[in-house]
Amino acid sequence: MTDQAPAPIVTLTEAKKHFGPVRALDGVTLAIEPGDCIGLVGHNGAGKSTLVNLINGGISPSAGSIKFDQGDDALSAGVRSVFQELSLCPNLTVAENLRISHHELKGFGWRRPARAEIRASLDEIFPDHGIDADTEVDTLSIAERQMVEIAIAFAPRGTEARLVILDEPTSALDAGIAGQLIAHVKRFCADGGAVIFISHMLGEVFDVASRITVLKDGKIVAESLAEDFTREALVDAMGHVAAQEAETSGALQSFGPEVVRTPQGLAAREGEIVGLSGLAGHGQAAALAQLFLSRSSAWRSSKSPDVVFVAGDRQRDGVLPLWSILKNISISILKQGSRFGLVDTNVEANAASDWKARIGIRTEDTNNPVLSLSGGNQQKVLFARALASTAPIVVMDDPMRGVDIGTKQDAYSMLRSEAARGRTFLWYSTETEEACQCDRVFVFRNGVISAELTGADITEEKILEASFEMQQAS
Amino acid sequence: MTLLAKPWIWAWGAAALTFALTIGLTSGRGAGELAYAALSFGAFAAIVGLGQMLVITLGPGNVDLSIPATMTLAATLALKAMGSMPGTALLGLAIALAVGFGAGLTNYLLILLLRLPPIIATLAASLIYQSLAIWSNRGLRIKPPEALADFATGRFFGVPNVAWVGLGLAVLVWIALERSVWGRWLLATGQNMRAARLAGVPVERVRASTYLAVSVFAGLAGYLLASFSGGAALNMGAEYLLMSIAVVVIGGTSIAGGNSNVPGVWGAALFMFLVISMLNSYGAAAGLKNVLTGAIVIAIVIAASTRKGRK
């Protein structure tokens, strides 16, 4: 940074946002200057997404002020956002989605420049992306959609981006693509752009950020240059006990009989944690969905189901948005204690309060609507829903998406203890680190299993090796 | 202000207001008669409305447009089978319910197997039911057995028997929705069918039972209406197409699914009868009557929804 600091692009002064009694943001003062790359971290519900929404004008502050150096609103100040939940129009093509954000594109023959612009942006950030500008978004995988959204945020769109806010942009990306994004962010900031980078993956944050800001319960509790933080210090500041390295499970454990075997080759034994890995969008989710659908019925339901599902794509596969937290948790265990087909509300309430405590859902009352929870806490609700049932097999479709590091550690140990009690887990994760915690890993490539790894073979290198086409094969 | 936040209060308020306005015309005379008529005729709308509500709760795009045809077919076949003979009332009821069951099953199978949008599937099927009704009886009007007609037009504790049936059904539906496992499943399916399926809800069973329920209710309504008005007619259900949807939405059920409202259906059913009676009593011409009905319906929806938003 030079001595003559340039004017901040956006300045927040004592910004507050309250949702009823919830103090989502409780007085945040922050200035972002050209060239800044701020890593924003914090536990689930710390207020990160709320901060993003305040800056880009999605919600207005309860108190305090937000000022831009150019114009009155985020758009005219060149502030762009990539939101935590995907926000493209799925019925439009990639190029048409750019048009939505690019108001100047109109008139006869607007398509050609639109195509060129999005293609250039994609090429720059994600070389070899393989995305055609004329495909409809709903035919793309989640990872590809995320890439398109990021590309649109960085595209010139007539005005040039000055500040890009990325709210958990890598949660659906695999390591390789996430690396490309990080490289681009670094380039962008070096050229004088500013970025706010929100992630629960501290490695990434350290990698990309020049400055790190820690939010806790709506307040900034630590703010400093990235190199001044250690991983432990950061985790401490976020308010969680430093995570001890989860030791990889030895091959000593003995598992029960085989309980899952699919025609595709996926197998699992009682008490085993089986990981599904590989690049995003190579058929893992489909394999899990198929497994779940084949072992459960759309016609019958039983008190003790065979499998339960933990969704990663909350909006699409998990949350029942009109309901309270309590009803969202109890939907899978309604038959427990029910008599004459009527719900036993006691069983229900007990399960909800039990799991709220065990898994640490941040809410005062489980009768609050589920949508009042932050993204990560909604994910915990889905965990609670699955684990509250007695099903011996738990199928998890990237369930740690957007879950903070402290909660993750809790979840890992909970998985371990549930597995020790004889439950079987099938766990698809976009993070290789997580796959390494499993007892057995199946790596997917192009919709088929390309490798089965066990014990000491489960390493990042081996997984990556199996994920990519062999270069030398010819 | 919690009462004002209840979505059904608006339908009941509107019903009370129209009642008062009508009776105001005669300075109180005829209040009993009007209430009795409203309960009688409101019952038919309420019965089909309860069924339609269950379907609408299943989520966007779910609606049963075959209600009128199912009513007609059930009534036609039931009255033909009874042939005005004494002691056949239960046989007729069984036939009407069976016809409803069959129609519901057909609708559901069209939706499931041919993956037709429900709005189109039920519309197309209803044309077939209508043809069946024409073919089976060619519009001949057969009188219900005497005892059945007496029951349908009779009263118990001053309340029409058909209204008792409608009230009983409403209580049943309320329990099913608010207290039963099936109701939770239905509400979950209505919010997000895919998420519900992945949470272990037997969504197809829920959908099937819902489409069966609405048709069975329609069959029952047809049977009662034919007994009430002295025989089945080929066009007897026609007005219950829009009516069944109107009472559901005026009653405060969310059209987006996953949220339903039993008391509102009854309130709206009474209101829909009373508003026409009021406009008739004030001598409104057909055009004015329609314009006012439409305007009042929209006003209620606006009142109910802005209240909810402000909460």
Next chain:
Amino acid sequence: AGSHLANTADKRIALSNNYAGNSWRQAMLQSWEEMGAAAVADGVVAAADAYTTSESQATEQAAQIQNLILQGYDAIVINAASPTALNGAVKEACDAGVVVVSFDGIVTEPCAWRIAVDFKAMGKSEVEYLATRLPDGGNLLEIRGLAGVFVDDEISAGIHEGVAENDQFEIVGSVHGDWAQDVAQKAVAGILPSLPEIVGVVTQGGDGYGAAQAFKAAGRPTPLIVLGNRQDEMQWWADQRDANGYETLSLSIAPGVSTLAFWVAQQVLAGDEVPKDLTVPFLKITQDTLDETLASTPEGSVANVTYSLEDAQQVIAGAK
């Protein structure tokens, strides 16, 4: 006439109908089918097919008429959903050389023949009948048909004309019963509580029984209700007559007028000179003819008359 019958042996006649959802229309279709089958068997015409759409929609009927033109019928007999909205299609038929005969619901297109019922006179004669029965006059309730339909407007206009001429009567309430028993019953039940004493009910036929039910449910004395021609109405009338000497009148159009239209079309095809505007009397049932009509009406159906070639020739001669 014999040669006329033979002249049309290779001609094909179609019936275009727009609604099949009540017993009157069903009886109309039935009369047509029975008579048509006989005429084809006797070699009078080559075909007499019936076509129907639903919901009284003029647009669908217009499309249907266009299809009938394509199918090459020599004559199309129409009960029209609208007196004017089919004119485009009727004109196309005439231009294609097709004979068009309209009845009951007639069309105004000049190239078509019309077998009309004087609906206005029918409405007026209801009031005139009431004037003979209730010389002191009093309050009347009017039950109309389906709003926006020609027949409804005509009958209602006739009734109001009658009331204007007989100022001892006043219409204190008016509801739309859509020509359906249950709709009429509902509408009457809704308006009755706010009405003073009613001495007479003027109807458009088919809704008298529903009105009677509503009066009974409200616990009011049964007024003088002018009835239509449905069997259940007449049965109710007969029952009341036997119980308490109830006396009234039934005015309607016989559904068999479709057969009259058939013969008119046949006569036109045979080359007879037929005036464009014909009138058919409405069906009137009085206290004296009640038993006789009831005996000849199937249960649940409507009172009917089937017309023959001679009847048609008589009507044509009368109009010349």
Next chain:
Amino acid sequence: MNTLSRYRIILPVVSLVVLLAATFWMQPRAMSYFGLNLLFNLAVPIALATMAQMMIIMVNDIDLSLGAFVSLVACITATYLLDTPVLGLAMLVALILAYAAMGAMIHALELPAIVVTLGMSFVWGGFALFILPSPGGASPDWLRALMTVKPPFAPMAVVASILIAVVTHLLIIRSALGTVLRGVGGNTRSVARAGWSVLKLKACAYGLAGFFGVLAGMALVGLTTSADANIALRYTLLSIAGVILGGGEFVGGKVSPVGAVIGALTLTLAASFLSFLRLSPDWQIGAQGAILILVLTARLIFSRKGAET
């Protein structure tokens, strides 16, 4: 590549072609300039109404008042537009604005469109009864001339259908504004976040629907030469069926104008096809339902194929 969306347009085309072939086979006379016009001319107002419905479905709403609205327009066209053209035109413009206002209100107050339009269907119907208590009126001469014009090579009905399809395709699929409007159906929130006024966009979509509704009513009068208050009530359901038949979906902004026009033609043709079959009158109504099911069942085959690739 994108096979599914390709199939979306193939299906309506195939249904129409099959039905047309069957019709020609049963009634060779239809295979002529004159015959095609008779088969399809009443499909023109239905196609226009289908376009109107499509504008609403495109933004995730549904319009239950369309039939009543088209009837009202027909009544105005056959009376005011004939007698006092300036007043008539002003009324029609006011109706389009009323439609746009209805869209704005639905969005601003977050009302369910299905309920508001259900209510509006009574309102439009009531106005229509005011204007024409009993059937009547007449078509303005220029309108009649326009609807009965005999262009060379192809009959008016065919030319008009192609014109409607091309214009709406350019408007909805190709144009920059149409893209944003479809975006509202796909993801309202992201369109709002990109700085658009969803209120204005919805008003625009509804205004377009009103515009096409007006065209439908006028075209109808040009063909029938007169109007009544109930003349087009069927158009509500026909237009919904047309949009779906044409490959559109109720939610998500997925619509196809070309498909929808073909859907409207298919529906009209299906009715004609049935009358050529000479069924007993008892079954004529039911057969309409059966053929609707049959045509839509073809969707199943195509969507299966689409899912496989």
